[in-house]
Amino acid sequence: xxxxxxxxxxxxxxxxxxxxxxxxxxxxxxxxxxxxxxxxxxxxxxxxxxxxxxxxxxxxxxxxxxxxxxxxxxxxxxxxxxxxxxxxxxxxxxxxxxxxxxxxxxxxxxxxxxxxx
Amino acid sequence: xxxxxxxxxxxxxxxxxxxxxxxxxxxxxxxxxxxxxxxxxxxxxxxxxxxxxxxxxxxxxxxxxxxxxxxxxxxxxxxxxxxxxxxxxxxxxxxxxxxxxxxxxxxxxxxxxxxxxxxxxxxxxxx
Amino acid sequence: xxxxxxxxxxxxxxxxxxxxxxxxxxxxxxxxxxxxxxxxxxxxxxxxxxxxxxxxxxxxxxxxxxxxxxxxxxxxxxxxxxxxxxxxxxxxxxxxxxxxxxxxxxxxxxxxxxxxxxxxxxxxxxxxxxxxxxxxxxxxxxxxxxxxxxxxxxxxxxxxxxxxxxxxxxxxxxxxxxxxxxxxxxxxxxxxxxxxxxxxxxxxxxxxxxxxxxxxxxxxxxxxxxxxxxxxxxxxxxxxxxxxxxxxxxxxxxxxxxxxxxxxxxxxxxxxxxxxxxxxxxxxxxxxxxxxxxxxxxxxxxxxxx
Numbered sequence: 001x002x003x004x005x006x007x008x009x010x011x012x013x014x015x016x017x018x019x020x021x022x023x024x025x026x027x028x029x030x031x032x033x034x035x036x037x038x039x040x041x042x043x044x045x046x047x048x049x050x051x052x053x054x055x056x057x058x059x060x061x062x063x064x065x066x067x068x069x070x071x072x073x074x075x076x077x078x079x080x081x082x083x084x085x086x087x088x089x090x091x092x093x094x095x096x097x098x099x100x101x102x103x104x105x106x107x108x109x110x111x112x113x114x115x116x117x
Numbered sequence: 118x119x120x121x122x123x124x125x126x127x128x129x130x131x132x133x134x135x136x137x138x139x140x141x142x143x144x145x146x147x148x149x150x151x152x153x154x155x156x157x158x159x160x161x162x163x164x165x166x167x168x169x170x171x172x173x174x175x176x177x178x179x180x181x182x183x184x185x186x187x188x189x190x191x192x193x194x195x196x197x198x199x200x201x202x203x204x205x206x207x208x209x210x211x212x213x214x215x216x217x218x219x220x221x222x223x224x225x226x227x228x229x230x231x232x233x234x235x236x237x238x239x240x241x242x243x244x
Numbered sequence: 245x246x247x248x249x250x251x252x253x254x255x256x257x258x259x260x261x262x263x264x265x266x267x268x269x270x271x272x273x274x275x276x277x278x279x280x281x282x283x284x285x286x287x288x289x290x291x292x293x294x295x296x297x298x299x300x301x302x303x304x305x306x307x308x309x310x311x312x313x314x315x316x317x318x319x320x321x322x323x324x325x326x327x328x329x330x331x332x333x334x335x336x337x338x339x340x341x342x343x344x345x346x347x348x349x350x351x352x353x354x355x356x357x358x359x360x361x362x363x364x365x366x367x368x369x370x371x372x373x374x375x376x377x378x379x380x381x382x383x384x385x386x387x388x389x390x391x392x393x394x395x396x397x398x399x400x401x402x403x404x405x406x407x408x409x410x411x412x413x414x415x416x417x418x419x420x421x422x423x424x425x426x427x428x429x430x431x432x433x434x435x436x437x438x439x440x441x442x443x444x445x446x447x448x449x450x451x452x453x454x455x456x457x458x459x460x461x462x463x464x465x466x467x468x469x470x471x472x473x474x475x476x477x478x479x480x481x482x483x484x485x486x487x488x489x490x491x492x493x494x495x496x497x498x499x500x501x502x503x504x505x506x507x508x509x510x511x512x513x514x515x516x517x518x519x520x521x522x523x524x525x526x527x528x529x530x531x532x533x534x535x536x537x538x539x540x541x542x543x544x545x546x547x548x549x550x
Contacts, residue, residue, distance in 0.1 A: 006507060006508050006509070006510060006511040006514060007510075007511045007512055007513075008507055008510050008511070009510065009511070009512070010510055010511050010512035010513075010515065010516040011510055011516075011542075011545045011546065011549055013512065013516070014516050014542065014546075015546060015549070018206065018209055021202050021205075021206060022206065024199075024202075025199065025202075025203065028195060028199055029199075031158075032195065032196075032237065036237060036240050036241050039241050043165075043169040043172050043173070046165065046172075047165065050162075050165060059162070063158075063159070066155055066158075067155065070148075070151070070152050070155055073148050073152075074148075074149070074152060076519075077145060077148075077149070079477075079512070080473070080476050080477060080517070081476060102155060102156065102159050105159050105163060106158065106159035106162050106163075108166075109159070109162040109163040109165065109166040110162055110166075112166040113162070113165055113166045122295070123323070123406035123407055123408065123414060124293070124295045124296035124321055124328065124329050124406070124407050125292065125293055125296040125404060125405070125406060125407070126296075126319070126377075126400060126401045126402065126403055126404060126405050126406075126407050126413060127288075127289075127292060127296070127298065127319075127400060127403065127404075128403035128404040128472075128475045129284055129286060129290065129291075129472070129475065130283065130284075130286060130287070130288055130289065130290050130291075130292065131283055131288075131377065131380060131398070131400055131403070132283070132284070132377070132380055132381065132403060132470060132472075132523075133279075133281075133282065133283065133379065133380025133381045134280075134281045134283065134284050135276075135381070135523065135526055136269070137521055137522040137523050137525075137526045138472060138521055138523050141472075141519060141520075141521040141522075205520060208520050208535075208539055209520075209539065209542065209543075210543075211536075211539055211540060211543055214522075214525065214533055214535055214536035214539060215533075216269055216270060216271060216272060216525055216526065216533075217268065217269070217270045217271075219269075219522055219525065219526075220267075220268050220269045220270075221268060224268070
């Protein structure tokens, strides 16, 4: 059980999970309220909203916090339940890569809408 | 007898579901559901960036029964994970560990997330 | 209905309604009023290794003339038989039995089946020997009343442990995890000429003002055996019982090894596999709060990083 001893870490992941959680409280509330307001918009009105500086900035912040929080959470789940070493490493790597990709695609889309002429 | 040959006593198969464990596994399940929701959010943004046709196609997909059901599940998942996440943050700050508080806050989270889901859907249908 | 003289009848009515429909657990000994699910909806032998799959056992009928018959479904495992574990049903005349679940087990052993095997010693909730899973949650057989059990009542050994015989689990690994947190006073300074004194407030951190501090733990392992995170990662996660004791030494003002203790704990598995499920606090038969203690350790680690 002593196995390889204490990793002397884990606090950082724990802390970042909480930090991103705190950031996501106002950001998800903003997203939920905005989606409610814009759910029936036509395309042009929606784009006009997404182009406002506030919406663009908050959307980028949301995507960053969300994808970070999501990666940390999903990785804990894999560590909990998947105990085949190779499968676990593959799954953890995949989550990291896909989360970054998701954040980049989302941020790029937001910025394209916000910044295109 | 070597320890490895001894049978393992049952755990999940027989342990009584309690508010503590049920809310914890629900937090996890809603987290996974919201990861799929994050995928949709990015898809939605990408379709908005791609132009009116792509956006209209996604909107049509979401307007189907399946799409609406998924949106309902996501709405609840979002509010549950949000409310229970706040409950977790209180614990992380060292507060709310009394058993009575654990139960009171737990039921409050369930009630609040159901209420918020209902409010969100009533508001969105009125728009 | 609430009294008509109440200044806020609507609020009282709402409170009344909530109390009737929602079980608000105030202490770990309290049983829920309504049971929606006795167990999680998974197959009975879900994910159990081949030699741990539970089979149907025999039924021991109540003797003729028994006055108050109650059924107990008890996990049996005989290492000498080479057979898998099984569930035996015992019909016990609780009219001629002491009031506690432990009394039932002793009655079965002395009158019905002398091979039934379980640990017991003090019969008053202080030795922690008779910890077992009663009606789905962990408790001491000597402090759970027969009247407080379900019909039929189910009795299993503590969860997710190698079983030596019947209700006797092998606790070697859990004791090793307890030893890992080094449960003794560690000091650096010169040995004082007399005992190391504490103020009453400092002692309260260990004993608790209500006697329910971390030092009141009897190491029955009800909490660790009831922790899902320990089920899945028990080889690496220390579990609530050992971590409650880790906190007991961190909270001790006489101990001078806090930094070294935190070093040993700060690990993604040893400490941070605790996801604050809080089955531990829910089940502790002494009413202690392992969940809170683990939270305090995490706070201490966050503190020294900032």
